[in-house]
Amino acid sequence: MKKIYEMLDYIVSEWNGKVCVFGAGELGSGKVYDLMKLSGIKIDCYIDNYVKAGTLVRDAIYVKAPEYLYEHSDEFYVVACFGGKYKDEIKDQLVKHGVSQYCFIDWKGVKCFFDDLDEAPIYIKQRYSEIYDDELFLMKQYKEMTGLELDLYHPRCFNEKLQWIKLNYRVPQMIAYADKYTAKELVRKRIGEVYIIPTIGIWDRFEEIDFESLPDRFVIKCTHDSGGVVICKDKETFNLEKARELFEKNLNRNYYWHAREWPYKFIRPRIIAEEFIGDGIEEINDYKIFCFNGVPKLIQVDFDRSGNHRRNLYTTDWQYIEGSILYPTDKDHVIERPAELEEMLHIASILSEGFLHVRVDLYNYAGRVYFGEMTFTHGAGYEKFTPPELGIRLGDYIELPIDDRDA
Numbered sequence: 001m002k003k004i005y006e007m008l009d010y011i012v013s014e015w016n017g018k019v020c021v022f023g024a025g026e027l028g029s030g031k032v033y034d035l036m037k038l039s040g041i042k043i044d045c046y047i048d049n050y051v052k053a054g055t056l057v058r059d060a061i062y063v064k065a066p067e068y069l070y071e072h073s074d075e076f077y078v079v080a081c082f083g084g085k086y087k088d089e090i091k092d093q094l095v096k097h098g099v100s101q102y103c104f105i106d107w108k109g110v111k112c113f114f115d116d117l118d119e120a121p122i123y124i125k126q127r128y129s130e131i132y133d134d135e136l137f138l139m140k141q142y143k144e145m146t147g148l149e150l151d152l153y154h155p156r157c158f159n160e161k162l163q164w165i166k167l168n169y170r171v172p173q174m175i176a177y178a179d180k181y182t183a184k185e186l187v188r189k190r191i192g193e194v195y196i197i198p199t200i201g202i203w204d205r206f207e208e209i210d211f212e213s214l215p216d217r218f219v220i221k222c223t224h225d226s227g228g229v230v231i232c233k234d235k236e237t238f239n240l241e242k243a244r245e246l247f248e249k250n251l252n253r254n255y256y257w258h259a260r261e262w263p264y265k266f267i268r269p270r271i272i273a274e275e276f277i278g279d280g281i282e283e284i285n286d287y288k289i290f291c292f293n294g295v296p297k298l299i300q301v302d303f304d305r306s307g308n309h310r311r312n313l314y315t316t317d318w319q320y321i322e323g324s325i326l327y328p329t330d331k332d333h334v335i336e337r338p339a340e341l342e343e344m345l346h347i348a349s350i351l352s353e354g355f356l357h358v359r360v361d362l363y364n365y366a367g368r369v370y371f372g373e374m375t376f377t378h379g380a381g382y383e384k385f386t387p388p389e390l391g392i393r394l395g396d397y398i399e400l401p402i403d404d405r406d407a
Contacts, residue, residue, distance in 0.1 A: 002103070003116040003119070003120070004035075004105060004109050004110070004112075004113050004116065005113065005116055005117060005120050005124050005128065007079075007103040007105075008035070008036070008039045008041065009124060011039075011041050011077055011079075012039060012040060012041060015077050015101070017074075017075050017076060017077060017101075018044040018045075018072075018075050018076050018077070019036075019041055019042065019043055019044055019076065019077050019078075019079065020043065020044055020045045020046065020047050020064075020069060020076050020077075020078055020079070021033070021036070021043055021045075021046050021047070021078075021079050021080075021081060022046075022047045022048070022069075022078050022079065022080040022081065022082075022090065022094075022102075023046075023047075023048060023080060023081030023082055024046040024047075024048040024051045024055070024057050024063050025048075025051075025081070027081040027105075027106070027107060027110070028046065028048075028057075028081035029046070029057050029058055031107075031110045032079065032081050032105055032110065033057075033058055034140075035105075035110065035113065036079070038128075039128075043061050044061075044076075045061060045062060045063070045064045045068075046061060046062065046063045046064070047063070047064060047065075047066055047068075047069050047078070048063050048066075049066060051063045053065040053068075066093075066097075069097075069099065070097035070098065070099070073097060073098045073099045073100070074098075076099070076101065077101045077102070077103075078094060078099055078101065078102035078103075079102070079103055079104075079105060080094070080102055080103070080104045080105070081104075081105055081106070082104060082106065083104070083106025083107065083108065083109075084106070087104055087106070090104075091104075117257055119252060134166070134167055134260045135152070135167055137260055138150065138163050138166060138167065138259075138260055139152075141259065141382075142159075142163060142381075142382070145382040146159065146382055146384070150163055152164055152167070155395070155400065156392060156395055157385070157388070157391040157392050157394075157395040158381075158385065158391045158392075158394040158395040158398065159381045159382060159383070159385075159391060159395075160381075160395065161357075161381075161395050161398040161400060162357075162377045162378070162380075162381030163381050164400060164402075165356060165357065165376070165377060165381075165398075165400075166259075166260050166261055166262055166377060166381070167260075169262075169356060170262065171354075171355065173186075173354075174262070174263040174355070174376055175263045175266050175267060177263075177358075177374045177376075178261075178263035178264060178267060178374065178375075178376065179223050179224065179267045179268070180221060180222075180223040180224075180272060180373055181199070181202055181223045181270060181272050182223075183371075183373060183374060184196055184197075184199065184371065187351060187371050190350055190351065191347055191350055191351070191371070194368075195347065195369055195370060195371045196370070196371055197274045197275055197277060197363075197370050197371070198274065198275045199272060199273070199274055200214060200215070200218060200273040200274060200275060201214075201272070201273050202223070202270055202271065202272045202273075203270065203271045204269075204270055204271075205251070205271075206243075206244050206247045206248055206251070206271060209271065209273070211235070211238075211240065214232075214235065214273060215235075215275070215276070216232075216234065216235045216236075217232060217233055217234070217235075217276035217280060218232050218273050218274065218275065218276050219231050219232070219273065219274045219275075219276055220232065220243070220247075220271060220272070220273045220274075221271070221272060221274075222247065222250045222251065222269065222270070222271060222272075223267065223268070223269065223270045223271070223272050224254075224255060224264060224267035224268065224269045224270070225250055225253060225255040225264070225269075226255065226375075228246065228247065228250040230243050230246065230247075231276070232276070233276070233280045234280075247271055250269075251269045251270075251271070252269075253269075254269075255267075258380070259377075259380035259381070259382070261376070261377050261380060263376060277363060277365050277370060278365055283303060283304070283305075284363055284364070284365050285301055285303070285335065285338075285363070285364055286301070286302055286361060286362075286363060286372060287299055287300075287301055287338070287344060287361070287362045287363070287364060288300040288301070288302070288359050288360075288361050288375075288378075289344065289345065289348040289359065289360045289361070289362065290357070290359050290378070290394065290397075291348050291349070291351075291352030291355075291357065291358055291359070291360055292352075292356070292357050292397040292398060292399075293352075293353075293354075293355070293356065293357075293399070294349050294350075294352050294353035294354065294355075295349065295352075295397075296316050296345050296348045296349060296352070296360075297316065297394070297397050298313060298314070298315065298316075298321070298394065299313070299314045299315070299316065299318075300312075300313055300314075300325065300359075301313075301314070301335050302327070303333065303335070309327050310327055310328050310329065310330045310333065311324065311325060311326070311327040311328070311329060312329050312330060312331075312333065312335055313325065313329065314335075316345055318337040318341060321390075323385070323386060323387060323390040324385075324386045325378075325379070325383050325384070325385055325386075325390075326379065326383035326384055338364050339367070340364055340367065340368075340369050343369055344362050344364065344369055347360070347362065347369065347371075348360040348362070351371075351374065352374075355376070356398055356399070356400070357376065357397070357398050358374050358375065358376050359374065359375040359376075359378050360374055361373050361374070361375065
């Protein structure tokens, strides 16, 4: 099946006739309309089996009866907004009446549109990056992910301010710190070798990795994205082909397109392998320390990720916070105050100095603290705060270089 950008490119570059959208419902009159307008494609009319002919859809574009399309089938390219069981039904209808130029777009396809652009030719990327600018993209995505309107001129809550940071905050060092390999080199110089998980190797392509030479346990991940991590606890049972599929896909993705997180746009895609920390049985706590201009304010600890993922929040003096960020909290799950808490907070203060906001992730195992990574836009600025006041309180710590009273 062709990617959506390929279908739209055909219409833009090669189709000289009229264009109609089959389906005047929420998808056709909403997301598909926006996408085609941004692509520079003029919609001549809508066709719908159930919406009355003459109904206004948007911008002086009206519904016409299916018979009109069938009488002029050679003149139209049809973009059908259907998926699932309706796709075959509509396809049969179009073919039966002599419509030969058509494509299908469903909800899943629209959501995957910018993911697909990672594999597109450069001229396609340039076309869509120019017409679907960062601000417009974030306004739409924020509404879709949170259900709220994004106010970039008077941002108040944590998530809104992260969207402002994506668009306006440009500190060159953010690129190096967002890269999982170069970050280790910078952090090593700032806080010392003792906090760095040893690197086993780094490669540009998956096929360059000599797995025979790797230890029995290791962690392998992409340097340029979020989530591209595979943990090997036993090389004998390691699924090499599954890992290959994941990394070959991720190496061809520019993570910037997903949520317009600026630093990811410039990171060179590579694969890094690190030593495995721990005994392979007990879960190691990952302490995510939210810092603002060098001052730690909140600590997040995730646990039971492979089962019932939960997430507890603590103050910097280890008081439990009644609230949650995306995942449920569990007051009955007691996480002891780490003996190295002051050391961890000191490290986070050093690494976060000079940044409006950054989340510093640290591991703590067998009395030792290890650097994990640095994240400048937690959850891309879309994770739900409960209660909402928690998001407001965290947002108050971000002092944006604007006077929003005069915006």
